[in-house]
Amino acid sequence: MGDHACGSCSGKDCSGPSEEEKILQANLARIKNKIVVLSGKGGVGKSTVAVNLAQALAMAGKKTGLLDVDVHGPSVPRLLSLSGERPRVDADRMEPINAGPNLWVMSLGFLLPSNREAVIWRGPVKMGMIKQFLRDVRWGDLDFLVVDCPPGTGDEPLSVLQLLGPEAKALIVTTPQGVAVDDVRRSVTFCADVGNPVLGIVENMSGHICSKCGEVDDVFGSGGGEALARETGVPFLGRIPLDAEVVRAGDEGFAFLRVHQEGPTAQAMNRIIKPILAMAEASGETGKE
Numbered sequence: 189m190g191d192h193a194c195g196s197c198s199g200k201d202c203s204g205p206s207e208e209e210k211i212l213q214a215n216l217a218r219i220k221n222k223i224v225v226l227s228g229k230g231g232v233g234k235s236t237v238a239v240n241l242a243q244a245l246a247m248a249g250k251k252t253g254l255l256d257v258d259v260h261g262p263s264v265p266r267l268l269s270l271s272g273e274r275p276r277v278d279a280d281r282m283e284p285i286n287a288g289p290n291l292w293v294m295s296l297g298f299l300l301p302s303n304r305e306a307v308i309w310r311g312p313v314k315m316g317m318i319k320q321f322l323r324d325v326r327w328g329d330l331d332f333l334v335v336d337c338p339p340g341t342g343d344e345p346l347s348v349l350q351l352l353g354p355e356a357k358a359l360i361v362t363t364p365q366g367v368a369v370d371d372v373r374r375s376v377t378f379c380a381d382v383g384n385p386v387l388g389i390v391e392n393m394s395g396h397i398c399s400k401c402g403e404v405d406d407v408f409g410s411g412g413g414e415a416l417a418r419e420t421g422v423p424f425l426g427r428i429p430l431d432a433e434v435v436r437a438g439d440e441g442f443a444f445l446r447v448h449q450e451g452p453t454a455q456a457m458n459r460i461i462k463p464i465l466a467m468a469e470a471s472g473e474t475g476k477e
């Protein structure tokens with residue numbers, strides 16, 4: 189045998205990875221593509237993008253998990269009409285909530301007594317919770333796991349990227365405004381520091397779709413995300429217009445792409461998702477247990 193250290197120690201007095209670590213690694217090994225959705229700033233539409241991405245992948249026949257690790261404001265249950273669902277626990281492991289064909293969801297929102305409950309957890313506790321979501325949830329064999337993180341570069345995104353490892357790819361959501369773009373620059377640097385590749389930048393709420401004539405006008409500006417992608421050398425995945433139908437879908441609790449396949453917003457979202465879908469073809473198909 190060689191004398192390589194196991195990765196979590198320097199090799200001295202090491203008895204190898206713990207049982208828990210082995211379970212985590214076995215769980216992760218069954219997930220082909222891991223996408224972590226980040227944003228530098230709150231309210232830019234990160235959860236909306238995560239939910240629509242997961243829905244589109246599932247509708248394309250890919251086994252998809254959607255994990256919401258926003259401890260302070262888990263919004264995925266509400267966006268998918270799953271508030272009030274409780275995961276089944278059996279033999280210390282949790283079943284993700286099924287949200288339709290090929291889509292399984294887990295969120296802290298399912299475990300809190302009520303969505304008015306405030307969560308005050310420090311870094312190590314958040315890390316422990318995220319580890320449990322990755323280790324103790326029966327995700328089974330997945331083509332994709334999409335993780336919706338809280339905004340910024342704090343404990344949750346750091347824990348997620350560290351636990352998922354360097355193969356997890358970040359998708360960064362921004363709006364065209366200068367202030368959001370500055371925050372994204374920090375997210376790009378953060379990913380480089382942690383050692384995870386950036387899949388690309390999505391510019392959301394880019395231009396406004398007129399509800400009367402359907403034309404897109406640039407009242408809120410556009411192009412900031414694209415300029416930033418050029419500057420930082422990461423791919424620009426595309427822009428999604430500001431569309432009242434996206435708000436309505438979120439308020440009514442369904443993914444916009446589940447019911448809309450026509451029009452500029454659906455086309456824009458699908459253009460962004462196309463290269464991500466191609467990742468599944470490259471990694472081969474799988475089937476959930």
Ligand SMILES: Nc1ncnc2c1ncn2[C@@H]1O[C@H](COP(=O)(O)OP(=O)(O)OP(=O)(O)O)[C@@H](O)[C@H]1O
Nearest residue numbers: 230231232233234235236393429430431434435438
């Ligand atoms: N393209 C869009 N057009 C119109 N409204 C949008 C669009 N994208 C998101 N929204 C709306 O913006 C609001 C914020 O979206 P969302 O909750 O996805 O943002 P977030 O970045 O995840 O927020 P948080 O910082 O709270 O995690 C929601 O009301 C959502 O419906």
